[in-house]
Amino acid sequence: MPARQPSKPRASRQTPEARPYHHGDLRRVLIDAALQLASEGAEVSVREAARRAAVSPGAPFRHFPNRDALMAAAAEEAQRRFRSEIEVALGQAPATDPLGRFRAFGLAYLRWAMRNPAHFEIISTGRYFAHGSSPELTRDNAELIALTEQMLADAAAQGLLRSADLKRIQIAGRALVYGFARMNLDGHFPRWGVDEGEIERMAEGVIDLFIAGIAKSA
């Protein structure tokens, strides 16, 4: 090991490989490590995240009271990315076409879920941390739901829908998209997933089928 002067406490200025005692932004690094582990298909453990951050196994507990809190923080980060992508997609959809916006929303939703399955699972499953334990996640999700309700209300106002039961349509739409994402996650799409774009095309087809089903006339 490199020579260490015991009388000089300023460790931050030591040899290059001498890591300073304090990490800098361990909390953030742990969240990133957790998301990274998940996306690699590995199971997320606090210790492995600590290992990746080159820090002792107990260190993470200075930033998170328990494993669930780390997962909740990771979920919040993932949700920010998810939501950001959806908002970009909606920003390109004309406000005058509510069903078009509905479609764009569903496409962006599924696109992200197909490409970030592990992160989607962390966000949605409530297995890694207690369901209502993250107000940010709850509020964020409620806002997304409110968005879709607004689109359906607009569509109904323009007389575009066959049924007036918006609640039912909204639940069905959520179930359809959520179910498609989870089928992908849970391995229910066998080997026509060899073509990367195949699943995403099917997602598009399913969304279009649904919209055609709720839209007035043909």
Next chain:
Amino acid sequence: MPARQPSKPRASRQTPEARPYHHGDLRRVLIDAALQLASEGAEVSVREAARRAAVSPGAPFRHFPNRDALMAAAAEEAQRRFRSEIEVALGQAPATDPLGRFRAFGLAYLRWAMRNPAHFEIISTGRYFAHGSSPELTRDNAELIALTEQMLADAAAQGLLRSADLKRIQIAGRALVYGFARMNLDGHFPRWGVDEGEIERMAEGVIDLFIAGIAKSA
């Protein structure tokens, strides 16, 4: 402890509380314990199942090579119950009405999933054991899927469907029903679950909406 005659090897005939060395049907008891644990919301551990069977922590591994194998066996048992209930429902639906059978199938599927959420998860999620590791489960599931495909083909043959893309309809239907079940599982139905039947009524409504969407005319 009760007197024990060391010269008499016939342990099965001892005092009432003296458990025989061999359990009798440990394999089955372990599977039931696993399903019981899951339905109680507890996480299933091999040790806890062994505890409930009043057996040593190593005993289960005489019947299952590892935890996943136990979960797979539990999944197979759950799938039998699931499938049995669906077949009963289909037995009461007239063969001449394919869309009615489709509806009955979806209702039975969701009814069981709503009432046995933990077991539904074990069957469907592929998190407790490798996905293709149970041929029985795979085959069983494929048969259920084939059932729905047949219904849709019959409906198309009778000219009941608006679209000829049966594959797309079938995937959408699966996603819808699977998504609804998983939303319930993952806690996406907040507190209008207080009324027990409320969710099941919503499930019915969603299925009807879907069928109305794919059926020809109105």
Next chain:
DNA sequence: CCCTTATGTAATCATCGATTACATTTGATG
């Protein structure tokens, strides 16, 4: 400068899945 607070380490614990060596039963075969 000192002292409080934040943050990291080391050591330790209980639980879990899994393996190994050993003990007990069962049941087939002679």
Next chain:
DNA sequence: CATCAAATGTAATCGATGATTACATAAGGG
């Protein structure tokens, strides 16, 4: 019966994990 091999259960142990505790080190404000 008697014997022995196979099946099944136990005890002890291992490595990994989440979590806690006591202690060490750094940072920053009086």
